[in-house]
Amino acid sequence: MKITDVKTWVVGNPPPGIGGRYFIFVRLTTNGGVHGYGEAYSASFDPHLTARMIEDLAGRFFVGHDPHDIEVFFRRSYSVGFSQRPDLTVMACFSALEIACWDIIGKEAGKPIYKLLGGRVHETLRSYTYLYPQTGSVHTNGGESEGRNVFNDPDLAAECAVAYVAQGFDALKLDPAGPYTVHDGHQPRLADIDLSTRMMKAIREAVGGKADILFGTHGQFTASGALRMARAIEPYDPLWFEEPCPPDMPEVMAEIARGTSIPIAAGERLATRFDFARVIEQRAASILQPNLGRSGGILETKKIAAMAEAWHIQIAPHCYCGPIVGAANIQLAVTLPNFLILESLKQWDGFHATLLKRKIEWQDGHVVPSGEPGLGVELDEAVCEAHPWTGSGLHLEMKQEPLSR
Numbered sequence: 508m509k510i511t512d513v514k515t516w517v518v519g520n521p522p523p524g525i526g527g528r529y530f531i532f533v534r535l536t537t538n539g540g541v542h543g544y545g546e547a548y549s550a551s552f553d554p555h556l557t558a559r560m561i562e563d564l565a566g567r568f569f570v571g572h573d574p575h576d577i578e579v580f581f582r583r584s585y586s587v588g589f590s591q592r593p594d595l596t597v598m599a600c601f602s603a604l605e606i607a608c609w610d611i612i613g614k615e616a617g618k619p620i621y622k623l624l625g626g627r628v629h630e631t632l633r634s635y636t637y638l639y640p641q642t643g644s645v646h647t648n649g650g651e652s653e654g655r656n657v658f659n660d661p662d663l664a665a666e667c668a669v670a671y672v673a674q675g676f677d678a679l680k681l682d683p684a685g686p687y688t689v690h691d692g693h694q695p696r697l698a699d700i701d702l703s704t705r706m707m708k709a710i711r712e713a714v715g716g717k718a719d720i721l722f723g724t725h726g727q728f729t730a731s732g733a734l735r736m737a738r739a740i741e742p743y744d745p746l747w748f749e750e751p752c753p754p755d756m757p758e759v760m761a762e763i764a765r766g767t768s769i770p771i772a773a774g775e776r777l778a779t780r781f782d783f784a785r786v787i788e789q790r791a792a793s794i795l796q797p798n799l800g801r802s803g804g805i806l807e808t809k810k811i812a813a814m815a816e817a818w819h820i821q822i823a824p825h826c827y828c829g830p831i832v833g834a835a836n837i838q839l840a841v842t843l844p845n846f847l848i849l850e851s852l853k854q855w856d857g858f859h860a861t862l863l864k865r866k867i868e869w870q871d872g873h874v875v876p877s878g879e880p881g882l883g884v885e886l887d888e889a890v891c892e893a894h895p896w897t898g899s900g901l902h903l904e905m906k907q908e909p910l911s912r
Contacts, residue, residue, distance in 0.1 A: 508573055508615065510608075512536040513565040515558035516888075518829070518862070519896035525639055526852050526859065527903060529554050529896040530829030532886060533561050535607040537574065543610030544886045546831035548800030549599035550902035561600045574608040577806050581605070585779065598778035598803050605804030606835045606882070613881035620838040620881060624809060629841050631873035634851035635678035635721060638667045658683060659702065661709035668710045672717050675872040678746065678848055679714070681706060682723035684736060688906040692752045694732040696910070700739050707743040719746035722769075726753040726776070730762040737767035746848075747772035747794055747823075760791035772796055775825040779803045783811045787818055794847060798825040800832040805839050812843050821847035827903075830859045833867060834882040841876045849874055862890050 516532045531547040531554050549557045568583045584601040585591060613620045621627055638657045657667045658681075668679050683706045685699035695703075703722075710720055722745040728736060733751035740748075748769040752759050754776040764771045774796035777783055780803070786792050795815050797808045812822045822843055824836035833855065840846045851874060852859050860866035864885040868875040877883025 508541075508575075509538050509571055510535050510565075510569050510574055511538045511571075513562055513570060515561055516891040517554040517558050517896040518891050519894045519898065520829075520858055521894065523639070525857060526826075526828055528898060528900055529902060530831075530862075531557055531561070531603065532829065532831060532891060533558075533565075533603045533607055534886070534888075535565070535569065535574065535604065535611060537611060541611050541614050543574070543607035543612075543614065543881060544831050544884075545603035545605065545607030545610070546800050546829050546835075547599040547603035548798045548828045548832055549596055550904075551596050553899075554896060554902070557596070557600065560596065561603055564597070564600045565604055569604055569608070574611045577605060577608060577804075580608070581803065581807060593778040593782045595776070595778050595801060599801045602800050602802065602804040605806065606799065606831065609805050609835075609838075610881040617880050619876070619878055619883055620805065621841045621876065624805070624839065624842045627841050627876070628844055629846060631870070631875050632837060632840050632846070632849045633678065634676070634849045634869065634872060634874050635680055635719075636671060636676055636851050636853050638664055638671070638679055638681045639853060640667070657681075661705045664706050665709040665713035668718065669713050672714050674854070675870070677717060677872050678719040678721060679710070680721035680723055680749075681710070682725060682749075684722075684724045684727060686906050686910060687725040687727045688908065688910055690909045691727045692729040692732065693727065693910050695728060695736050700736055703736060704739045707740045707745065711743040720744075721746050721749065721772075723749040724751055726750045728752055730759050730766075733763045734766045737763070737769055741767065741769060745769055749773065749796070750775070757786045757789040757791040760786070761789040764791055764793070770794055772823060774798075774802070775827075777802065779807060780810050780814060784814060787814055787820060790818075792820070794821050794823050796823050796825040798828070798832065799835040799839065800828055805835055808839055809842070812839070812845060816843075816845040819845075821845050823847045824849055826850040826852065830855065830863050830867060830884060831882065831886065833859070834877075834884045837867070837874055837876050838882060862887055
């Protein structure tokens with residue numbers, strides 16, 4: 508069996524844009540006619556350029572080779588161009604191709620991928636969702652919102668939280684801590700601490716003990732600033748404080764972890780076991796959040812989870828992207844003894860459901876893993892063709908100017 512063909516799509520995500528502005532998908536096909544799908548979580552370059560990078564990497568190391576050869580693919584891609592270090596763009600491209608290989612492997616074996624990774628530990632997977640507004644765009648210009656909405660109004664956030672709990676969710680995430688910029692980390696403004704505290708208080712009073720609250724910040728703060736924020740929100744017992752400082756210095760994040768009772772979660776901007784090893788070594792986080800469209804794919808993230816398990820660290824796969832990464836997260840998470848919770852794009856409805864021939868199954872706050880071979884989902888290529896991305900923005904963007912008072 509050999510890989511013979513590669514095709515990519517950059518798919519525009521229509522309003523409200525939950526999961527980002529666009530999704531980057533790839534399809535690999537073998538000489539036996541079996542195809543597999545993958546997805547890259549990449550935002551550093553124009554997505555069409557990223558799609559071309561995926562095709563280039565596939566042509567160099569995947570086409571003409573057996574899709575089972577995951578370890579060889581990883582070493583060649585990780586070392587491409589005499590690099591041999593975590594590179595977010597290379598690993599996003601590799602991750603998409605690696606996921607597609609596993610989809611093929613599962614289909615050839617007639618088994619879901621989790622059966623080939625040690626088997627199923629969990630029957631269902633607990634999931635959480637962001638507090639998304641019921642109408643309008645979710646893009647918030649680097650974390651800054653205009654007008655009264657669930658991102659900046661405690662009463663609306665509490666109403667939204669109650670609505671999601673009524674649907675079955677028992678974990679909810681928000682990030683009200685102010686805008687994030689290319690100049691972070693910064694000290695939180697008093698107004699940001701005040702709003703965050705009022706948001707947490709309103710949601711906790713509204714849902715009581717029915718739901719965990721997950722507090723996100725997108726790496727905004729210095730260590731001292733993060734600890735000021737942590738002290739303010741600690742009374743509302745959040746399940747985690749996500750990425751409290753930029754991801755480039757886990758030693759700094761470790762200072763925060765030692766200074767608060769709130770568990771620290773991080774990992775969406777990391778790639779490969781080598782990045783995550785630094786976080787584990789420093790005890791910088793007790794919850795890791797790899798995104799399989801960037802972290803190195805399914806097998807590499809299985810290794811990350813195994814390292815974490817040895818230190819009693821839990822895994823909460825990140826997914827602010829499309830349904831193929833979502834499906835890969837599910838296939839891996841179901842095998843992990845140290846799985847904590849899965850990021851869900853609401854109930855995997857809306858455009859995420861439209862992109863698949865059969866949507867990801869969600870019931871009572873939990874994802875139900877598919878028993879179908881491979882990833883358990885099939886991309887609807889006609890939908891991809893009908894929704895090309897034509898914009899100029901990146902998947903996610905930060906404010907370019909320093910934070911003003």
